[in-house]
Amino acid sequence: MKEGTIYRSFTARDGRMVTLRAPRWGDLDDMLLFINSLVEEKAMIMMNEKQTRDAEIGWISTLLSNVEKDKIVAVVAEVDGRMVGSCEIVPKKGYLAHLGSLGISLLDGFREQGIGQEMMLEAEKQVRRLGVEIVDLEVFEANARAIHTYEKVGYKITGRIPDGVKYEGAYMDALIMTKRIA
Numbered sequence: 239m240k241e242g243t244i245y246r247s248f249t250a251r252d253g254r255m256v257t258l259r260a261p262r263w264g265d266l267d268d269m270l271l272f273i274n275s276l277v278e279e280k281a282m283i284m285m286n287e288k289q290t291r292d293a294e295i296g297w298i299s300t301l302l303s304n305v306e307k308d309k310i311v312a313v314v315a316e317v318d319g320r321m322v323g324s325c326e327i328v329p330k331k332g333y334l335a336h337l338g339s340l341g342i343s344l345l346d347g348f349r350e351q352g353i354g355q356e357m358m359l360e361a362e363k364q365v366r367r368l369g370v371e372i373v374d375l376e377v378f379e380a381n382a383r384a385i386h387t388y389e390k391v392g393y394k395i396t397g398r399i400p401d402g403v404k405y406e407g408a409y410m411d412a413l414i415m416t417k418r419i420a
């Protein structure tokens with residue numbers, strides 16, 4: 239998929255116009271702000287360390303190259319010209335090549351407007367082209383909003399890693415959720 243390709247637009251619950259598209263080089267500064275603000279608020283995501291601009295340049299160049307080669311699917315949400323959310327599905331390899339792992343986050347201030355749901359549905363649609371039939375994801379057990387969103391979109395809890403997360407020094411389970419998309 240070519241960088242910046244527009245998938246579709248829709249109106250969020252608060253009336254703002256949202257465009258779903260592939261990421262592009264021009265997202266670099268928004269992406270840096272995005273990841274560092276998630277780390278700062280201690281969002282229940284895997285990463286807990288802020289990124290430098292250099293590290294982010296490396297990350298975005300790998301991302302864009304993988305998107306262009308159709309090795310992964312990435313959907314970003316743009317509101318008022320700014321990248322405010324990201325959803326990726328990374329296909330696995332070999333005997334697991336029909337599986338893809340999903341990750342998603344939105345900037346604070348853009349959540350609970352239905353944008354997450356739409357990003358996931360769009361990423362699922364795009365990743366079918368890559369032969370993915372089942373999407374899986376991992377979520378912290380205490381992340382009730384994310385779990386609700388995933389269930390709303392059709393994911394079911396199919397596994398659990400006891401103490402799979404150590405968040406701010408406290409253990410909690412990591413839940414595995416899956417959805418058959420094809």
Ligand SMILES: CC(C)(COP(=O)(O)OP(=O)(O)OC[C@H]1O[C@@H](n2cnc3c(N)ncnc32)[C@H](O)[C@@H]1OP(=O)(O)O)[C@@H](O)C(=O)NCCC(=O)NCCS
Binds near residue numbers: 352387
């Ligand atoms: C998780 C996330 C991607 C979901 O995207 P979103 O745009 O907020 O999701 P939606 O607006 O489509 O849906 C949110 C749903 O959660 C519900 N919700 C909000 N707070 C909740 C809570 N504490 N418990 C249960 N459900 C909750 C909302 O009511 C809404 O459901 P509804 O449509 O049935 O009313 C987004 O909230 C986010 O980025 N969170 C911070 C980072 C994160 O947790 N990433 C996921 C890591 S696995």
